[in-house]
Amino acid sequence: MPITVQTIIDALRSSVPPIPNTVDELMAGQSNYEVTGIAVSFMPTQQAIEQAVASGANLLITHEPLSYSHRHEETLIANDPVFAQKLKLIEESGIAIFRYHDYCHRKQPDIIMTGLLSALEWESRLTDMLPIAAILELSSMTVTEIAAHVKQKLGMPFLRITGDPSAPVSRAGILVGYRGGASTAIPFMREHNLDLLIVGEGPEWETPEYIRDAAHQGRAKALLTLGHAESEEPGMRALSEELKLLYPDVPVEFIPVQPIFQIV
Numbered sequence: 001m002p003i004t005v006q007t008i009i010d011a012l013r014s015s016v017p018p019i020p021n022t023v024d025e026l027m028a029g030q031s032n033y034e035v036t037g038i039a040v041s042f043m044p045t046q047q048a049i050e051q052a053v054a055s056g057a058n059l060l061i062t063h064e065p066l067s068y069s070h071r072h073e074e075t076l077i078a079n080d081p082v083f084a085q086k087l088k089l090i091e092e093s094g095i096a097i098f099r100y101h102d103y104c105h106r107k108q109p110d111i112i113m114t115g116l117l118s119a120l121e122w123e124s125r126l127t128d129m130l131p132i133a134a135i136l137e138l139s140s141m142t143v144t145e146i147a148a149h150v151k152q153k154l155g156m157p158f159l160r161i162t163g164d165p166s167a168p169v170s171r172a173g174i175l176v177g178y179r180g181g182a183s184t185a186i187p188f189m190r191e192h193n194l195d196l197l198i199v200g201e202g203p204e205w206e207t208p209e210y211i212r213d214a215a216h217q218g219r220a221k222a223l224l225t226l227g228h229a230e231s232e233e234p235g236m237r238a239l240s241e242e243l244k245l246l247y248p249d250v251p252v253e254f255i256p257v258q259p260i261f262q263i264v
Contacts, residue, residue: 003247005059005096006031008038011246012061013103022102027066029096035059038247040240041255042233044097046086048255053093055253060097061243063104063112063236066090100239105132111242112176112235119234120153128192132184134174135192143167143196143222150198156230158263162208163215163222172196176231180223182206189221198224200231229257 005026013024027044037059039052044062052060066086067077077083090097104112109129117123117134128135138146144165151159173194175185180202189197197207207223214221233256240254 002034003250004031005029005033005035005098008035008059008061008243008247009098012098012100016103016106019102019106023065023071024099024102024104027072027097027099028090029059029094031096033058033096035247035250037251037253038240038243039253039255040236040243041257042229042236043257045257046089048257049086049089049093049095049097051255052253053089053095056251057253058095060095061100061236061239062097063099063101063232065099066097104235104239110176110235111238112232113174115235115238116174116176116231118238120150132175132179133188135194136172136174138169138172138196141169143169143224146172146196146198147224150224150226154226154230154234156226157259159227159230160225161222162211162225164220165222167195167215167220167222169195169222172198174231175199176235177228178202180207180225182210186210195220196222196224198226198231200226200228227260229260233257 035058037057039055039057039060041048041062043064044060044066065072067083069076113134117126122136125136125138126134127137143161146169147159147161171194173188173192177200180199185197185199185202185207211221211223237254240252244252
């Protein structure tokens, strides 16, 4: 029996009850395509799509959308030359592109979180896995030492520290993706008595400013900001490994994205 795009979509959604108004959708291609090769990437960049096509994949599974906005704002990309060129590549190649986001995060445990913990080799440090966060015990490490560990394990050229780099850390919390905003991060840090937050991203004038004030008051609080992709890409790499086991007869390739920012 052929494995179709819809077969794989159904499998990815199977462990989670239906999510109304989800952003997880087939953004390009047809659901009845027979899948001859799968590529997985965090973001469907032009480069990632080109690489997927070159590898022979006819299904690309990504975590984020094609059109630079969470809910595909049509007015944003209508008549835009950059998006038009990207769309031309997709249409000419015939590749199907599925966004795996809401169902991915609702899966328990969230593979984006477990993928990051595995990449950091911190599974043994985990004390609590919450629906949207993880709590770790990192005794006898400073913020600077933790930052160095994260950079080395994730292959990152840089990350950002807010607060006292020399502060000792006992309890740390991880919030991947865009969960670093104040409404989530500040109560999380306070209610769980955390010394350090490790986040993907969030508004710079929210949680980082809270940490700045806390450090100025002499509180041993700190924040490591990894970047959205850097915090979630390991989970998509883990997904590609799961797909290899589920579909051993279908080639599966993981396509990393390069860091979006350069330091000059």
